[in-house]
Amino acid sequence: MAMVNPYYPIPIKIKKIIPETPTITTFILDGKPMQFEAGQFMELTVPGIGEAPFTPSSSPYADDLEFTIMKVGRVTSSLFSCKEGDTVGVRGPFGKPYPLDKFRGKEIYIVGGGVGFAPLRSLFLALLHNIKDYKKLYIRYGARTPEDIVYRRLLPEWENTKGVDIVLTVDVGNNSWKGNVGVVTVILDDIPVDVAKSPAIVCGPPIMLKFVTQRLIEAGFNHDSIYLSMESNMSCGIGKCNHCRIGEYYVCKDGPVLTWDEIKHIEEPFV
Amino acid sequence: MKIYLLPSDNLFDFVLKLAEDGSVFYPKLEDRATHLVRFDKDKKFEPDFTHIRTAETVKHILFPSRDVVATFPKDEKRKGEKQFLLGVKACDLRGVEVYDRVFLKTDPVDPFYRLKRENTLIISADCPEPDDYCFCNLVGLHPYGETVCDINITEVSNGFVFEPVSPQGEKLVQAHAKLFEEASADDLKEREKLRREAQKTLGKVNEKEFSKDLPDRVESSDRRTMHKARENCVECYGCLHCCPTCYCFLLSDFKKAKTVERVRTWDACYYPAYARVGGGANPRSNLDERFWNRFNCKFNYFHKYEGIYACAGCGRCYRGCSGKIDIREILWQW
Ligand SMILES: Cc1cc2nc3c(=O)[nH]c(=O)nc-3n(C[C@H](O)[C@H](O)[C@H](O)COP(=O)(O)OP(=O)(O)OC[C@H]3O[C@@H](n4cnc5c(N)ncnc54)[C@H](O)[C@@H]3O)c2cc1C
Ligand code: SF4
Ligand code: SF4
Ligand code: FES
Numbered sequence: 247m248a249m250v251n252p253y254y255p256i257p258i259k260i261k262k263i264i265p266e267t268p269t270i271t272t273f274i275l276d277g278k279p280m281q282f283e284a285g286q287f288m289e290l291t292v293p294g295i296g297e298a299p300f301t302p303s304s305s306p307y308a309d310d311l312e313f314t315i316m317k318v319g320r321v322t323s324s325l326f327s328c329k330e331g332d333t334v335g336v337r338g339p340f341g342k343p344y345p346l347d348k349f350r351g352k353e354i355y356i357v358g359g360g361v362g363f364a365p366l367r368s369l370f371l372a373l374l375h376n377i378k379d380y381k382k383l384y385i386r387y388g389a390r391t392p393e394d395i396v397y398r399r400l401l402p403e404w405e406n407t408k409g410v411d412i413v414l415t416v417d418v419g420n421n422s423w424k425g426n427v428g429v430v431t432v433i434l435d436d437i438p439v440d441v442a443k444s445p446a447i448v449c450g451p452p453i454m455l456k457f458v459t460q461r462l463i464e465a466g467f468n469h470d471s472i473y474l475s476m477e478s479n480m481s482c483g484i485g486k487c488n489h490c491r492i493g494e495y496y497v498c499k500d501g502p503v504l505t506w507d508e509i510k511h512i513e514e515p516f517v
Numbered sequence: 518m519k520i521y522l523l524p525s526d527n528l529f530d531f532v533l534k535l536a537e538d539g540s541v542f543y544p545k546l547e548d549r550a551t552h553l554v555r556f557d558k559d560k561k562f563e564p565d566f567t568h569i570r571t572a573e574t575v576k577h578i579l580f581p582s583r584d585v586v587a588t589f590p591k592d593e594k595r596k597g598e599k600q601f602l603l604g605v606k607a608c609d610l611r612g613v614e615v616y617d618r619v620f621l622k623t624d625p626v627d628p629f630y631r632l633k634r635e636n637t638l639i640i641s642a643d644c645p646e647p648d649d650y651c652f653c654n655l656v657g658l659h660p661y662g663e664t665v666c667d668i669n670i671t672e673v674s675n676g677f678v679f680e681p682v683s684p685q686g687e688k689l690v691q692a693h694a695k696l697f698e699e700a701s702a703d704d705l706k707e708r709e710k711l712r713r714e715a716q717k718t719l720g721k722v723n724e725k726e727f728s729k730d731l732p733d734r735v736e737s738s739d740r741r742t743m744h745k746a747r748e749n750c751v752e753c754y755g756c757l758h759c760c761p762t763c764y765c766f767l768l769s770d771f772k773k774a775k776t777v778e779r780v781r782t783w784d785a786c787y788y789p790a791y792a793r794v795g796g797g798a799n800p801r802s803n804l805d806e807r808f809w810n811r812f813n814c815k816f817n818y819f820h821k822y823e824g825i826y827a828c829a830g831c832g833r834c835y836r837g838c839s840g841k842i843d844i845r846e847i848l849w850q851w
Contacts, residue, residue, distance in 0.1 A: 252625040253768060253779055254587040293589055294772035298795065318796040335589055452798065478800075479792045481768050481784075484625055488765040488786065491810070492800070494818045499623075513740070517798045 252484050255291040255335025256280070261310060263330055266396040267389075270361050271326060272303065273334075275311040280339060282306055284346070284372040285365070285503050288313075288338030289483050295324040297335070299480045301502070303364040305371035311336065314364035314396060340483040341502045344369055344447065344473065350379050353439040355467075357458050358387045359430050359450025363396045365475055366449050370404075377409050384439060385412040388430030388454070392416050392423045411438075430454055434461045441466040447503075449475035452516040459506055470507035477517055478502075518687055522700040524676040529562055531696050532603070539599030539636070542578060544571045553577070556603075566642040566672045569651060570606040570831055574761035578602065579633050580616055580783075582758075586629055586768065587779035595629070597636040604642040608653045608829035610665040612761030613639065615819070615827050617665070619764050629781075638685060641666035645711050647719045650832025652845055654719040655727050658830060661712060673707040727848050732817040734851040740809035746847045747808045749840030756834035756842075757785035762815065762827045765791075786811055816848065 261276040282288070283306055290313060291297040298321040304312035317326045328334065354373065358366045366385075373383055385404075389395040395414065405412050415426035415433045426433055430450070446467045448458050455474055462472050478490040478497040485499035493512040495501060500508075509515040523531060535541050541556035546565040553571040556562065578600065605613075617634070620627035641662030644651070653660055662669035667686030671678040678700050681687040690697055728734055757763050767784040770777050784791065787807050793799040801807045819827035828844075835843045 250625065251587055251592055251628055253781070254592045255589060255779075257590040291589070291770070294770055294777045296770045297768070322795065333590065477794050477798075479794050481766070485623060486619055486627060486764070487767065487784070488814070489767070489784070489791065491792075491814070491818075494821055514800070517794055517800045 252337065253482070255289065255297065255337045257333050257335055258311070260328055260330055260332050260334060263328075264399075266314060266398075267394045269394070270314060270316045270396050272312055272314045273325070273328075274304075275313075275334070275336070278309060278311045279336060282339035283343030284369040285344035286339035286341050287365075287483075287498075287502055288336050288340065289480075290321075290325070291335030291337070292321055292324040292328065293333065293335060296321050297337075298322065299340075299483065299498075299502075301365035301368065301475075303367045305368060305375060307372070307375050314361065314367070316361040338483065340498050342500070344372075344503060346372065349373070349445055351381060353381045353384065353444045355384045355437065355439050355444050355446040356386070357430065357434065357446065357448045357450070357462075358385070359454040359458075360389060360394070361396065362448075362450030362454070362475065363387055364449075366447065367397060369447065374407065374410075377407075380409070382439075383410045385410070386415075386430065386433050387412070388415045388417070388433070388450075390417045392420055429457070431457050431461050434458065434465070437465050442468065445471045445473060447473045452477055456516045463506070468507075469510060470505045472506040473503050474506060474509070475503050476501050476509070476515070518681045520700040520705065521679040521681075521690055521697040522673075522676050522704050523670075523679055523697055526676075527696040528564075528677065531693060532556055532562065533558060534693050534696075535601045535603075539601060541601045541603055542575075543603040544568070544642075564604060566604050566670070566677075567645055569644055569646070569648050570608055570833075571604075572833075574612055574759065574831075574833070575602055575605055575609050575639075576612055576616070576761055579613065579637065580620075580630055580764070582783045584629060584781045585778050586781045589770075589777040589779065591776070595632060597632040599636050599638075600633075601638050601640065603640045604670075605639055605662070605666065606642065606644050606831075607658045607660055607662055608651070608831035609761050610639070610641055610662055611653075611656070611658060611825070611829035612831075614665045614825065615762045615823075616764060618823050638668075638689060639666040640668045640670060640686075642669070643671040643708070643711060643715070645672070645715055647715055647722065648832075649722055650836045651719060651830065652723045652832060653830035654716065655723050655845070655848075656826045656828050656830040659712070660715045660719060671708045671711065673704050673711070675701075675704055678704050678708050723845065725849055728851055731848065731851055732820045735812050735817045738809070738851060740806050743805040743808040743812075746850075747804060747842065749842055750804065750808075751839045752787065752804070753839055754785045754787045755837045755839070756844075757787055757811070758783060759833045759837050761829050761831055761833070764827075786814065812847070 259276040262274040264272040287301040303314040419427040481487040490497040544551040620630035644660035667683040765784040815827040
């Protein structure tokens with residue numbers, strides 16, 4: 247029997263590169279070699295350098311795969327020196343998607359920080375695709391400075407979409423910034439959703455996850471309705487190599503999104 | 518299934534027959550330890566089934582320390598080669614059992630392990646003389662093969678008692694039926710006696726059982742208490758590389774002339790950078806935490822999901838430890 251090799255990355259060309267912020271760039275690939283659902287991630291290979299896990303930032307319904315990536319180290323730096331037309335590799339999708347069926351008919355409270363907006367964008371677009379199925383979509387997003395806000399090119403359209411409510415904040419403002427200033431929790435003081443019935447979905451740096459989770463618990467969200475994107479070291483992506491372990495979970499297989507209820511017994515779950 | 522006897526004089530012929538179909542690996546005494554060596558019909562064949570498990574684990578054969586698992590941009594097909602593992606001890610069978618569950622039980626299965634595993638026939642052997650490092654009895658094993666293997670053999674005065682465990686094992690005996698007899702009541706009696714004695718030895722070496730609720734105790738333990746347990750650790754991580762149940766690995770890519778090879782190598786959770794994430798944050802930067810994680814991995818998480826410990830009680834990690842850290846002493850405290 248022919249067997250699929252789960253370690254083999256499918257070659258694919260970079261179609262377009264869109265810088266979003268000084269450190270974050272969106273890479274649009276030429277096509278979509280595999281289907282995925284919002285919340286699942288993939289391993290992206292830079293040939294000869296290595297691979298790293300990223301969640302697509304494009305809609306699962308879109309024709310081209312997109313990733314929005316922050317430059318932090320070895321693999322991401324090599325990716326940033328790639329040009330349009332270069333070949334990379336993808337394998338996946340891995341992990342569990344967001345349980346969209348559970349979100350149906352509800353207000354959905356999405357909180358993001360920094361490059362954490364990337365996976366959330368895919369979720370957001372998937373929800374928008376069937377917007378009538380949901381009561382209302384809330385997005386709360388924080389970045390370091392106004393220049394660090396990702397998808398500024400797309401925000402005006404999203405802000406004007408019926409059923410969508412977006413609030414932004416920056417840690418440090420500048421002269422032209424008229425919006426909120428302060429870490430993301432400053433825009434979570436007043437939560438306009440029915441917390442007992444709504445899911446809250448969070449993605450961002452670990453320190454942000456920690457404080458946002460605290461705030462959401464305080465506000466009264468159910469522990470099993472707080473969905474957290476967990477950061478962890480990954481290698482195989484398929485629940486074999488053991489690298490991604492957090493407590494009893496393989497983040498690559500049981501996650502990458504886990505609920506607060508699932509991880510609250512773990513000492514310091516956020517790196 | 519029926520139980521057979523291979524008269525001592527027929528062992529070489531039997532192995533010779535196996536070698537016609539594939540590689541045969543068997544335990545050989547060199548200096549003071551048995552080693553897993555490849556059978557060569559032109560060299561002296563002196564297997565040792567008396568001493569404990571070989572220094573090398575069978576993981577070298579089923580899950581090599583370095584293996585090319587993909588080539589880019591075009592992948593290459595791999596072919597399996599038939600092989601026979603002769604004289605594997607019960608503890609190393611636990612290792613295979615752990616790998617079977619990790620690599621084969623959940624989708625996607627690992628095609629490289631599967632190819633090797635499907636082409637491997639395992640003939641395990643009794644351990645008549647467990648030594649002071651052995652504690653298979655504490656992790657739910659007997660010192661002879663009962664599952665995972667295809668056949669288990671016991672060396673008795675008349676030869677080798679062959680007990681097929683899998684249909685493939687039975688088929689193998691049938692294929693060479695001329696070499697075998699039916700085991701007699703005396704052969705089996707002798708086997709029972711040897712087994713009783715081996716178990717008595719194990720009972721003496723390890724008088725205390727592990728706590729019945731070991732998994733919960735490990736989980737609720739304070740990771741800071743690991744500091745004392747690992748005080749003598751010199752951070753060589755040999756304990757993990759010699760372990761037959763450790764399955765951590767890492768994928769790395771290497772540029773060749775026209776292709777890129779994705780290589781899988783064994784990894785070990787004690788390495789400081791093992792869990793480090795992009796940008797540098799590290800959830801287990803402290804060795805105490807990494808120690809704690811290893812014990813949870815083997816005695817809590819794996820047990821929770823699979824109902825067995827990811828430890829074989831083989832004692833290799835203690836035997837090879839420069840700091841003489843006896844894993845049992847740590848486990849007995851819980
Ligand atoms: C499920 C998931 C989804 C993610 N989605 C996104 C996303 O959408 N966008 C985004 O920007 N980020 C995302 N990330 C984070 C992203 O995966 C990391 O930023 C990325 O792995 C960094 O890789 P790097 O090589 O550039 O960083 P580095 O800091 O250089 O390395 C990252 C890891 O690789 C190890 N490493 C480095 N060099 C070597 C080597 N030579 N050999 C072996 N190991 C080495 C390091 O120890 C470290 O653990 C996601 C992470 C996860 C787990
Ligand atoms: S641990 Fe048990 S099975 Fe392994 S060598 Fe020792 S006695 Fe034999
Ligand atoms: S932890 Fe030690 S005793 Fe247990 S299987 Fe590994 S090497 Fe053997
Ligand atoms: S990344 Fe290998 S087990 Fe999760």
